[in-house]
Amino acid sequence: MSKHRTHKIIGLRSTALSLLLFLFFILLNNQFGAYNQSQLANIATLLIAVLSITLLTGASGQISLGQGAIMAVGGYSSALLVTRLGFSMWISIILAIFISALFGLFLGLAAARLSGPYLAGTTLVMALAIPSIAVRFETFFSGDVGLSVDYGMPPIWLTNIVGEISIEEWSLYVALPFTAAALFAVLNLLNTRTGRTWRAVRDNEVAAALAGINISRTKIFVFVVASALAGLAGALYGFRGLVAPSVYPTDLSLTLLTAAVIGGLRSIGGAIFGTFAIVFLPDLIERVSANFTIPETIGNYLPGLTIGLLLLLTVITNPRGAAGALEDLRHHRHRKKH
Amino acid sequence: MLAIKNLTTEFASVKALNGISFQAKPGLITTVIGANGAGKSTLLRTISGLEKATSGSIKWFDEELTQMSVESIVRSGIAQVPEGHAVISQLSVAENIELGGLFRKRIARGDLAIATKEVYELFPILYERRNEQAGSLSGGERQMLAISRALVSRPKLLLLDEPSLGLAPLISAQIISIVNGLCRETGLTVLLVEQNANTALAVADHGILLALGEVAADMPASEMAADSALRAAYLGY
Amino acid sequence: MNSFLTAFFSGTAQGAIYALVSLGLVLVWRGAGVVNFAQMGQAMFTTYIASQMIQHNNSYWSAFVVALICGALLGALVDLAIMRPLTSRKNSQLLNSQSMRTTIPVIASLGILGVLKALAGILWAGEERGFPSPVAPNAIKIGSTNLAITGFDLFVIGVVFAALVLTTIFFTKTGMGLAMRASALNPEVTRLSGIRVGSVRTLGWAISGTASSLAGLLVTPRTNLSPNTLDLLLIVGFTAAVVGGLSSLAGSVLGGFILGYVISFVNVYSAPENVFIAILVFLLLALFLRPQGILGSKEVRRV
Secondary structure (H helix, E strand, O other): OHHHHHHHHHHHHHHHHHHHHHHHHHHHHHHOOHHHHHHHHHHHHHHHHHHHHHHHHHHOOOOOOOHHHHHHHHHHHHHHHHHHHOOOHHHHHHHHHHHHHHHHHHHHHHHOOOOHHHHHHHHHHHHHHHHHHHHHOHHHHOOOOOEEOOOOOOOHHHHHHHOOOOHHHHHHHHHHHHHHHHHHHHHHHHOOHHHHHHHHHHHOHHHHHHOOOOHHHHHHHHHHHHHHHHHHHHHHHHOOOEEOHHHOOHHHHHHHHHHHHHHOOOOHHHHHHHHHHHHHHHHHHHHHHOOOOOOHHHHOOHHHHHHHHHHHHHHHHOOOHHHHHHHHHHHHHHHHHO | OEEEEEEEEEEOOEEEEEEEEEEEOOOOEEEEEEOOOOOHHHHHHHHOOOOOOOEEEEEEOOEEOOOOOHHHHHHOOEEEEOOOOOOOOOOEHHHHHHHHHHHHOOOOHHHHHHHHHHHHHHOHHHHHOOOOEHHHOOHHHHHHHHHHHHHOOOOOEEEEEOOOOOOOHHHHHHHHHHHHHHHHHHOOEEEEEEOOHHHHHHHOOEEEEEEOOEEEEEEEHHHHHHOHHHHHHHOOO | OHHHHHHHHHHHHHHHHHHHHHHHHHHHHHHHOOOOOOHHHHHHHHHHHHHHHHHOOOOHHHHHHHHHHHHHHHHHHHHHHHHHHHHHOOOOOHHHOHHHHHHHHHHHHHHHHHHHHHHHHHHHOOOOEOOOOOOOOOEEEEOOEEEEEEHHHHHHHHHHHHHHHHHHHHHHHOHHHHHHHHHHHOHHHHHHOOOOHHHHHHHHHHHHHHHHHHHHHHHHHHHOEOOOOOHHHHHHHHHHHHHHOOOOHHHHHHHHHHHHHHHHHHHHHOOHHHHHHHHHHHHHHHHHHOOOOOOOOHHHOOO
16 A cells, blocks of 8 residues: 555656656746757757666666667657658657667667676767668668658647747657656656666676576666667657758767766756756857857867866766765755754 | 784774784784684784774884885785785786785895795795696695795785685695794794684794684783683684 | 788788777776776877977977877876776765776766867867878889788888787786786785786876877878777777777787778778678677687676
């Protein structure tokens, strides 16, 4: 009975938090101009992929430098379904989630045998190799040119309710329900027995195995869930206009990891903060550097430099990221009071 | 003289050593005996710097060891032979011995050759098998190699952690008697940690009995060997 | 037949470079338990230094030597400034977790890579530039027939061979080499032998930095130089290290040459677009069939 109740409470909390995130984005959207609205849609999309790293690395201790490549799997799946088979966007997104999950199953089968640097290197090789498959099988994947897809027009019934909807807003409206659903799923997974199992595997594999946890099955399962999330993000990311190798470069994988790390690998709030940071930071740097006369050649590299330094600083000063730093601060203050 | 005062070593707030004090006189064998978990190994590892002391002091003549690094402690003449015949099994016998004297290579090349020759004379079997991998040696030979590795550094204080563990009685007796000989001939100070009290007390000059991280008895080895009530209480035999 | 020889010789020369990269990775992995994804970023940076020197009318060979020295210094700096403080903080809650102890240094190395790339872009502009070689990349001629090997290939093979011989002598004949092998195998016994394991580890980072810096100097006459050009080399080097066995220095060199032949033959007999896929397939095959690598030993694999 009590077990049931805790489940219900956790369910309620996740629902509330997901709705809160939904409303927060809508609120921001109403404050923003067109450019920032499209950035907001990017955040809603990338957040799903960053959450996949929170699950994979933060909760279960498996590192992946190839989440961008899995996004490409999701992106190509949905784009091919739409352009070649004439599926609707919604159905293609749902199917892309399943295809990516299936891909994650294969990846997980390989990954369950690997750990640490082996896994990091292998996923990095994957990040490079998968986009090049699109070039290799050009007739099917359209090579470097890529596949053009878009979010289409908002349905009439919606414009009837909320009035005129710009393209930027529509992309956010499509992404946001998925983002909220992904957050709901991740919160529920982490706060239940499943999440505890993952953390046990992360902290000590031998001890977890002795406690009766099937290590391989756990690792594979995490990969399936994380790949489904990344694939979903990749599908949404593609519908911004184009699915091509250049949309899912190796750097995308590293950017996602950076977001998860600077926000805090073990915290959902950290993932949200980190995603905002990596999307808005380049804009912020551009605005600041506009006040100085900086040659363009240098300006192009400032975001990379800042993000790299942030990553290093995070890892050196507080590997638990912004969320960890906040927690320490609160802890510190709490102690002072007593 | 090795003087230990109020030494405490904690692991995650569990006190493995709880304020122990004793002294080991130079040129003699002092043995530390006690049951499993009494803190014997922790004591040696704290002296050699592998574990950091939480409080207290360890003095070797005038040098305070608690703040020194493992490497500096070894270089000041204190060599530890860790538990479990610790040799590097992927290296050859000769390389293991060379390793022990490597830090002296530049300052005392001549003496290093002599020291190497001496340990081969002490343990001729090692000379015969000098080009074989240490992993292929028997347990007793590995223990000999571990002791040789320590001896080529020309230590003044030798810390031996359960040298007879897992060895046949005959071989462990042989090893202990070689150590005993070294001590008597060269004036080497030995701190011998043993679970096998009889073997240790037979050669030692002084005995320390550890129980649950504290010194339970501190007396000449012969007295400790004779005190069957004490042994029955702490060691169960 | 001629295309076979071309593939074979260019595979040998490429493989020699991959062997250096893979050797650099394995040196640091064995010594410090870290796979350094910044390694080729460091090499890119020192190759730029050499390129700048040559542009300012210094000789090729003086630039060559300076780049190698900078490679060593940069390697040591990475260890001293970032990796050592990172791995010595044992009490951090995150680092208590088994998997995180290997993950955090990987993330740190990616941060270093990002910073080095951005710095190189800022300092030397991001566009591609050529990098000279002391030997012309033309086929060697005997009389009027072209041989399948170029002078540049011979140069690369010669330099790498010399570097490998020096490394072998260092590891098997010198005390420092023994200290490095020992501290990689058993740090505790090595410390108890009075050897400063921390300094030995830093030296390993420095040697690895030199090896990868050499690889950068040898590969850029072919690929040109930009902040990103050496990324692929890291991937190939990593695959080579896994194929050969992350725990074995000899294996890493062997893996490098194997990868050189695989890539070269795919290039000649198939198509250059297939190279990435070939690398991925080869890596996965190696991981499934022989996860400890060709020359690696199972118990040493630290995972």
